[in-house]
Amino acid sequence: MELLLFMFLTVIPVISDGLTVLGPSGPLVAPLGSSVVLPCSVDERLSVEGLEVEWRRTESETLVHLYQEGESQTESQQQDYQDRAHFFTDQIQHGNFSLRLDDLRAEDEGQYKCKVYIQQESGETVVQIKDVERLRVSGSSRSISASVGEDVTLNCSVDSHIPPGDFEEVTWMKTDENIQVLLYQDNEGHSPNERYRDRVELFPAEIHKGNFSLRLKSVRTDDKGVYMCQVFAGDLSANATVVLERLGFSALHVMMLILCISASGSALLLFCLIYCRFNTKGTNTTGKYSDLL
Template sequence: GIIPWHWDELGSCCATPVGTVLELWCAMEIQVPEEPVVALFGHDATLLCSFSPEANFSLAELSLIWQLTDTKRLVHGFSGGQDRLQDQGRGYANRTSLFYDQLALGNVSLLLRRVQIDDEGSFTCFVRVRDYDSAAVTLQVAAPYSKPSVHLEPSKDLKPGDVAMVTCHASRGYPEASVLWQDSRGTNLTDNVTTSQVANEEGLFEVRSVLTVLVEPGVTYSCLVLNAVLRQHGHASVTITGQPLAFPAVALWVTVALAVCVVALLGVLAFVCHQKIRESCREDEERTGKSRETRMDGGGGTCWGTLGE
């Protein structure tokens, strides 16, 4: 006699008796990507799913369900040749569709429009014709970060050895970023920072990283913001300049003023000494009562010679 076969979830073929003939066909097998599908926030994404239909396949035989793997919430349904969206999950209305002109070819992929952060996760593609199969597709959402900006606080009147903070900021990215710091000597400073990442109402992150340093004129501090999913990185840097920061303008003017005062004082002292010497020479001349010729011949011209008369 004929032994009736039936399909089970672990088997690959099934058979049913048709009269005295055993009709056998292999179980359906659907194909989905092994790697996660990466979708940009706000853009459309395609979750690939396909199978190889038999030669006499009719769309009337196709039942298709896309659902969330964990909650089983319906994302998109199709059967009897048309969409079945009565029980579609909240948040997916007017955002899903199939590639209807390719269904007969076995392409049952799902188009998901305007991807949001909440869409991230696992979706199950469930297909039934005579047989059925299902497989899960992982959706990874990503958003590039804005170009980082850095600023120094305080930004002026800095002296070597002062404590300063260098802040790096980037926004509207997903998932959380990695932030790396280094100086112009190639030293990794990442362990000396405080980094915060806060999600806005859309789920996109704003990252702020603060590096605390001791001021060294001429040193450049660089911040690198990395989005690992998109392999995207943004870079920004700031340099602590030398003379203006190490030698403030107020101190410069004080030094110049002191130098001018010292030079003026020395000039006054020189003038006073010169006058004293001239007066001393005149008094010596009056006391001795010698003539000019006698003073010159007798080698007593010390004062006049000194004064150049």
């Protein structure tokens, strides 16, 4: 889930050396993995010539983004912010120096300083990312293969600052058939669908770690498909999918099949031997009888 936050309605002006720079009215809050906009602007049009804008972390002076000589100097960025921190290039001429920070991480929490230089004037404002709300769900990056009759685990791991016990709901759905496979609610899990009843369960000892992986027992051929693990916590929700495919026969099934084929072949061979022996005896008896005549 991605969210782009804009906070331009109310701004706090900061004056330094004659240039008034506008920032947000308060701290920013955004979900982990989302995109957030850190507001920074002036209320007048500035010439791009001689304009310089710096975005830095206040506690470490780490360079997050630099605009200089009419373009973004991306090679000067701290490596952690390369390809994640961007200007709205078409808005610079209008005095908008806001920074878009993508793929928000927990370590992005903190204060950022936007400092604007133009000729002999300068000004700055400070923006704080107060909370990064973490709710990210990951499943399996690859499809899972299973054998008919065996058990299989469908992975679902939750990264969140919220204790797993406080999650309002976790559901497992078979999305290609729109079937609710399992519902975890009020610290209890059960299957509302008869097809999966007594065949699905979570791992209770792992739930406090944010592990909501699903164990599917006695796999059937019709279990093949796409499964989604979805987590709900207040206004936040996130999901991940797992693909179960290539449902083949287990080693036990293959062995039994070979034994059956072998047994069938042995029975057929025995029948042929008996038949041939009987025919041979019959021929010999007839021959002896003919000799007597």
